[in-house]
Amino acid sequence: MHTFAAAGAAFLVCVLWFDLMFDVQVRGHYGEVPANALASISGYYRRVTREAWPMNRLIAVVMLLTILVIILEIIFGRYHWWIEWLSLIAAASAIGLARVRTIPNASRLGKASDSPEEQSRLARRIYKDHIYCLAAMTLVLLLQLGAHGKRSRHKEVPVPTTPQSAVL
Numbered sequence: 001m002h003t004f005a006a007a008g009a010a011f012l013v014c015v016l017w018f019d020l021m022f023d024v025q026v027r028g029h030y031g032e033v034p035a036n037a038l039a040s041i042s043g044y045y046r047r048v049t050r051e052a053w054p055m056n057r058l059i060a061v062v063m064l065l066t067i068l069v070i071i072l073e074i075i076f077g078r079y080h081w082w083i084e085w086l087s088l089i090a091a092a093s094a095i096g097l098a099r100v101r102t103i104p105n106a107s108r109l110g111k112a113s114d115s116p117e118e119q120s121r122l123a124r125r126i127y128k129d130h131i132y133c134l135a136a137m138t139l140v141l142l143l144q145l146g147a148h149g150k151r152s153r154h155k156e157v158p159v160p161t162t163p164q165s166a167v168l
Contacts (some may be wrong), residue, residue, distance in 0.1 A: 003089065006144035008066030012094075015059055019048075019075035021123050023127035026120070033120040039112075041123050046110035049103070063095045066140075081145040087143045102129040133144065144165045 022044040025037035033041075048056055070091055074084045108114065109122045 002073065002079065002144045002147040005066055005069045006141055008062050008069065009091070009144060011062050011142040012066065013061070013134065014136045014142060016130055016137060019044075019130050019135065020127070023130050025125070026123045026127050029120070031120075032116050033123055033164040035116065038116065038119050038123060041126075042109050042112040042119065044110075045106040045126075046112070049110045063098070067091055067095060070140075083143050083147045087140050090136040090139045090143075094133040094140075097129055098133060102126055102133070105129075 022041050025041055026033050029037070067088070070084065070088045073079060074088065078084075105122050105126050109119060109126065111123075112119065114122070
């Protein structure tokens, strides 16, 4: 199962990396973000939140499947408890933040209907959210990759074997 969780986390890390390529334009601007940077960022979020349908739904599906696989890891006790629970906490916090705040802010920024000050605030918040989500999903990826080869937390019962001398 860790393979599926790792693949989901890796996919989401890649998506975040692409988002951050636009988000970084807010760095170094403490007041209003320059108009050309805001236009670039809001244009990107307009495309990915409105015009990229149905491909943008793939991200939501991967988010849900990644959480589901981690929950199944917990239920079946495949790895050390701390790997499973840290993975769930990190993934759920990043995905929850994206669902509750980042996606609505990106959709709003994509409309470019707010004042430049408000657009700058939204762009900065999205950037900070994406930094957190990148760190959290990278942690999930590392935990899941590190889980490979770890023993199950459930003890395996050895299968009794017949001694070689008893066979003769």
